Amino acid sequence: MKKKRIELVKRYRFFGIMIAVTLIILAVKPAMGVQVYSLAISSVLEMLGVLPPIFVLIGLLDVWVKKETMVKYMGKDSGIVGVLLGFFMGAAAAGPLYGAFPVAGVFLNKGSRLSNVFIIVGAWASMKIPLLLFEVAAMGWQFTLIRLVMDIMGVLVIAYSMERILTAEDERQIYGLARKMNQ
Template sequence: MNKKSIEILKRYRFLSVMILVTLIILAVKPALGIKIYGAALENILGMLGVLPPIFILIGLLDIWVKKETMVKYMGKDSGIVGILLGFFLGSAAAGPLYGAFPVAGVFLNKGSRLANVWIIVGAWASMKIPLLLFEVSSLGIKFTLIRFIMDVFGVLFIAFAMEKILTDEDERQIYELARKMNQ
C-alpha cells in the first residue's frame, strides 16, 4: 500500500468500522440490519435533496460576489453591518445545519471575519425564521422572544469568545483549510 492509500484508510476508519459493524448486525439480526440500512438510505436521499441547491448557491455566491465586497461587508472592519448581515444570512437560510458548513467555507475563502462566519452558523442552527414562526404558533410569543433573545446573546458570546481564544496561527490555519476545501 502506498502512502496515499494509508491516508485514505486512516481518514475513513470510523466509517469503515461502522460499515463492518452494521454488516455483522445484518448477518446476525437481518431485520435490524435492514432497518439500519433503510435509515441510512433515507438520510442519504434527504441529503441529496438538499445539498445540490446549496452547492449551486455557493457557486453563484463565489462567482457573483467579489472578494473586496465580501471583505467590506463581512470582513474584519465590517462592524455592526457584518454582525447584522451574519444574523440575517443565517436566519434566512434554508436547509439543515450541515448545509451551513460549505457556505461558511466560501465566506472564509472570501475574507469574512471568523466571528461573522460563526454568527451565520449559529443563526442557521438556532434562529431560522420558519422555526420562529412555528414556535410562536406552538409555544407562544413570550417563549419565542425569550429564546430568540437568549440565542442572539449566546451566538454573539460564542462567536466573539472563539475569536478571542484563537491565536493568530489558529486563525491562519482555519483560513488555509477553507482555501484548500474550496479548491
C-alpha cells in the first residue's frame, strides 16, 4: 500500500511541480497566468480530440491482431510492404507526435521491425497528409513540396541509421520497454 502511494507521488511529481509553477505565475503575473491556463486548456482539448480513440485502437489492435500477422507485414522480413505500411500509418495521422509513441509501443510489442516503427514515428512527426492543403495555403506549394520530398528521404535515413547505430542490447531494451508499457 505504502509502496503504491510512493509510486503515485513519483509519477505525478512533474505534474505537481508544474501546477506549483503555474500557480506562482498566476499570483505574480495574473495576465500571463491566465494565458498559460487558456493555452493549457486548448492543449487538453487537442489531446482529447485524438488520444482517447488512439488508445482504444491500440487496445483493439493489441487484442485482435496476432503477433504472426504483425511480424508478416511489419516484421524483419516484411521488406517494402513494412516500409510502405509504416509511411502510410504515420503520414495518415495528423495528431501530435506524442500520440505516435504509444502506437509505436504496441507495434514493437507485436514484433514489428525497429526501422519500420521509426518510419511510423518519423512520418507521424513530419508528414501530415491531412494538413497538406493547410500547408499549401499558409506556406505556398514550393515550400510544401520541398518539405514533403525532404521528409520522405529524412524519415528513411533517420530510421535506418537508428537501426544501425542501436546495438542488439539497445534493441532488446527497447522491446523490453514496449512489453512493459503494454502489459
